[in-house]
Amino acid sequence: MTDTTAPHSAITRPRADAWPAPAKLNLMLRVVGRRPDGYHELQTVFQFIDHGDWLWFDVRPDGIVRRCAALDGVPEDDDLTVRAARALQRATGCPLGVDIHCEKHLPMGGGLGGGSSDAATTLVALNQLWGTGLDTDALAALALPLGADVPVFVHGHAAWGEGVGERLEPVTLPEPWYLVLIPPCSVATRTIFQHPDLTRDSPPITLADFLSGDVTNDCLPVVRREYPEVTSALDWLSAWGGGRLTGTGACVFAVFDDAARAHEALGNLPAALHGFVAKGRNRSPLLEPLADR
Numbered sequence: 001m002t003d004t005t006a007p008h009s010a011i012t013r014p015r016a017d018a019w020p021a022p023a024k025l026n027l028m029l030r031v032v033g034r035r036p037d038g039y040h041e042l043q044t045v046f047q048f049i050d051h052g053d054w055l056w057f058d059v060r061p062d063g064i065v066r067r068c069a070a071l072d073g074v075p076e077d078d079d080l081t082v083r084a085a086r087a088l089q090r091a092t093g094c095p096l097g098v099d100i101h102c103e104k105h106l107p108m109g110g111g112l113g114g115g116s117s118d119a120a121t122t123l124v125a126l127n128q129l130w131g132t133g134l135d136t137d138a139l140a141a142l143a144l145p146l147g148a149d150v151p152v153f154v155h156g157h158a159a160w161g162e163g164v165g166e167r168l169e170p171v172t173l174p175e176p177w178y179l180v181l182i183p184p185c186s187v188a189t190r191t192i193f194q195h196p197d198l199t200r201d202s203p204p205i206t207l208a209d210f211l212s213g214d215v216t217n218d219c220l221p222v223v224r225r226e227y228p229e230v231t232s233a234l235d236w237l238s239a240w241g242g243g244r245l246t247g248t249g250a251c252v253f254a255v256f257d258d259a260a261r262a263h264e265a266l267g268n269l270p271a272a273l274h275g276f277v278a279k280g281r282n283r284s285p286l287l288e289p290l291a292d293r
């Protein structure tokens with residue numbers, strides 16, 4: 001990554017009309033309760049990074065929604081981009097369709113929110129391209145049934161999140177550099193939340209507690225035990241100031257004040273580990289093309 005100022009600069013925009021779908025990091029995550037429907041009540045802090053997928057859209061007059069590239073293990077009807085487009089069609093009665101192109105860079109099941117971000121970008125982009133005119137709150141309401149993480153990507157601001165991620169308070173945080181490691185395993189969110197040993201009753205904290213250093217992730221003990229690949233990555237990061245887990249994993253990250261030091265760590269990665277350097281962003285790169293168009 002050379003250009004530190006361009007939006008979503010970590011991966012080159014594949015074409016001028018492509019929309020960014022950035023990754024998120026959960027800078028902390030506490031499980032503070034469980035709802036009657038089995039979903040867990042969380043406290044978390046989301047921040048975007050300038051690294052992610054890219055999508056572009058060819059509007060069709062015939063109402064058909066298709067994706068143009070297969071995604072490993074995800075049938076077309078389950079693809080979050082296809083589901084997002086159909087949800088927008090249903091909600092607005094829009095007669096138009098779309099061919100959805102997604103250039104995937106984010107690992108699936110990595111805790112970087114790739115599928116959720118793809119879904120949010122589809123909602124935001126099609127709302128513009130189809131001229132359906134929903135406001136952000138209406139789009140976020142369509143987003144939540146697609147996944148707990150989709151609303152924060154629709155709103156596009158770093159946030160303190162509560163509930164299952166639907167109660168979002170925008171926050172302004174430092175925007176450091178991150179070294180993100182991608183352990184060679186995929187962690188299913190559902191598996192972690194169903195684990196009998198998961199801590200489910202952490203006492204809630206405040207934003208001030210987080211800002212003064214409480215960055216616990218309650219999923220970490222279970223993920224460490226079940227996924228030795230994640231443990232190895234975290235152990236390696238301990239020499240670089242320590243690592244944290246994003247969401248339910250599998251990805252882990254370390255925080256750096258300057259890009260050079262983050263790249264130095266990346267340059268020292270053993271061959272068996274993969275990762276990338278990215279910049280934290282309080283404002284999602286998804287909001288940038290909106291301003292331009």
Ligand SMILES: C[C@@](CO)(OP(=O)(O)O)[C@H](O)COP(=O)(O)OP(=O)(O)OC[C@H]1O[C@@H](n2ccc(N)nc2=O)[C@H](O)[C@@H]1O
Nearest residue numbers: 038039040111112113147148149164189190193247248249
């Ligand atoms: C934990 C978080 C934190 O950002 O991130 P990831 O690690 O997945 O990225 C998210 O809340 C994940 O959101 P998302 O990935 O959209 O999860 P969903 O598809 O809604 O849920 C997958 C499954 O996990 C369980 N689940 C999810 C969220 C939650 N608050 N409580 C749960 O118990 C449910 O069993 C659900 O069926």
Ligand SMILES: Nc1ncnc2c1ncn2[C@@H]1O[C@H](COP(=O)(O)OP(=O)(O)O)[C@@H](O)[C@H]1O
Nearest residue numbers: 079080081108109110111112113114115116118
């Ligand atoms: N467009 C998509 N991109 C990624 N994953 C998708 C997509 N559509 C559906 N999925 C499903 O959503 C799951 C979670 O994906 P993802 O958001 O990338 O991981 P995480 O929630 O751990 O960050 C994937 O394992 C996959 O089965």
